[in-house]
Amino acid sequence: MANVGTDANPLRVAVIGAGPSGFYVADHLFRQREFVVELDLFDRLPTPFGLVRAGVAPDHQKIKSVTKVFDRIASRPNFRFYGNVEFGTHVNVQDLREHYHQICYTTGAQTDRRMGIPGEDFQRSYSTTEFVTWYNGHPDCRDCQFDLSQERVAVVGVGNVAVDVARILSSTPDELVKTDIADYALEALSCSRVKEITLLGRRGPAQAAFTTPEIKELGELADADVVVLPEEVKLDDLSRATLEHNPDQATIRKLEILQEYSKRGTTGKSRKLTIRFLVSPVELIGDEVGQVVGMRLVRNELYATEAGTLRPKHTDQFEELPVGLVFRSVGYRGVPLPGVPFNDKWSVILNEKGRVINPNTQQPVVGDYTAGWIKRGPTGVVGTNKPDAAETAGCMLEDLARDSILKPKQPEVAAARSLIRERQPNYFTYADWLRLDELEVTKGQAAGRPRIKFTSLEDMLSALGR
């Protein structure tokens, strides 16, 4: 038989997860000229793009335009999309090993981290993961309910996701209607009675995880005043010393913005968005039926670890924050895939530079790779997945060159297709997606919106006349 990676015998690759990492892995494999690659990209959703569709905030349309780059990758003749096909449900490791030389897992971080405090599971305490997927029209969450009749909301964490959620909660119907937010979410948020939103940072302003453009947006909302307490943006001695030693421009800019906010005062807008620092929730307070009515906070002070990080330490000063709704936004978390080694410590697929590692031998599992959030953890913007995917694709090509690949019984494109057709007759192709995309955009144009999303499988199938 001809060598693998030739016209006669192309390298067959399965990529599981059609988020940015999946597309970037495909891109890197297609860009090299040495080997012929035939790649199938799977996703459990009928639609591609992962968090670019279901995570990135609906009012951040500009970043969503990266999907045009992904469209171009998908237009290659040696690329196929199998949407609505879930790894673990419709196909498993064994199936893939019979059809592909290499498998790359790019399934992202599918769940949230927890705070680990009493009361976390009271009603009206939610993870932002659910809320974000809900307002973005992810089919898994379209039936979720959030009690937006509450006036006071706390968002725990000061990363960019927390900022997204606070911003969406503070936006007016007029601001939201210009976005591609899910229809039902637009409706629910238009009737929202939320008036006060408090973002809670456990460390100081100099350690906040949000980035400058995101924090600037909070100061430009149509009908929400942004509030920062002057005593909380005043730098403590440790932070000041660190900044004097290493004047990091991004941090300095963020501090300037926050300090400006602290001088603003409210201007009578309908909503108030307060950014707090150096406080940690220690307990959620519930009423007799187990619904959140408040939160107990402890004030923190900072101390330096041996390696120079400023960490929070609880003091003995507590306060109570009356809130009827809590969103925890303390980070995402990866979940294990059946038959794929997992590293519980970091909640990622056990890997070395993207090569999946067998936990017993500590050697690479031949043919298995990973990239993106499920490889390195839930950090970084869309583009961060590109160098990450390049590293993994590099390992894949290196292993191919030394013939360390799987020897599938049925590497033909058609064989995989008939397996998938048998397991999931309702699979979606990229052409199906392009059709849905066109329908969404057309429907949106009529309403002056970027698109109106399909949010259920049934609607997507019927739109395609299936």
Added chain:
Amino acid sequence: MKVRTILATKGATVVTIRPQQSLREAARLLAEHNIGARVAVNEAGEIVGIISERDIIRAAARLDEALSRPVSEIMTKEVIVGLPNDDLIAVANAMTEKRFRHLPIVERREMVGIISMGDIVKCQRDQYKGEIDTLETQIIADET
């Protein structure tokens, strides 16, 4: 970005050395695994020192039959350790200021990995690259 991001793509084996092993063995282990330093642990698994390529080279230049001597004789005994949640920027600054290049990472007193200045530089480079890529992609997308 935090230390844990670097450890996430380094597998799960934590390679260490015993203080009574020889410098020759230490040199061989460093070469084999292509890393610049190894942490010395005692029977209880506690960190007792760290030995780097530089330590070995310096010892070889200074001492007779250096390679037969035990690690404990030349290792650095005051080891600065990091935590998975340490911020990479802070760690990079600490490494530059205090002049160390390898940082063992511990969690609940257990050693869970080691990171080097090189790892941090790569991670930061990838982060900047990623940010630039994100901007670039948006520009390209706008043009099409």
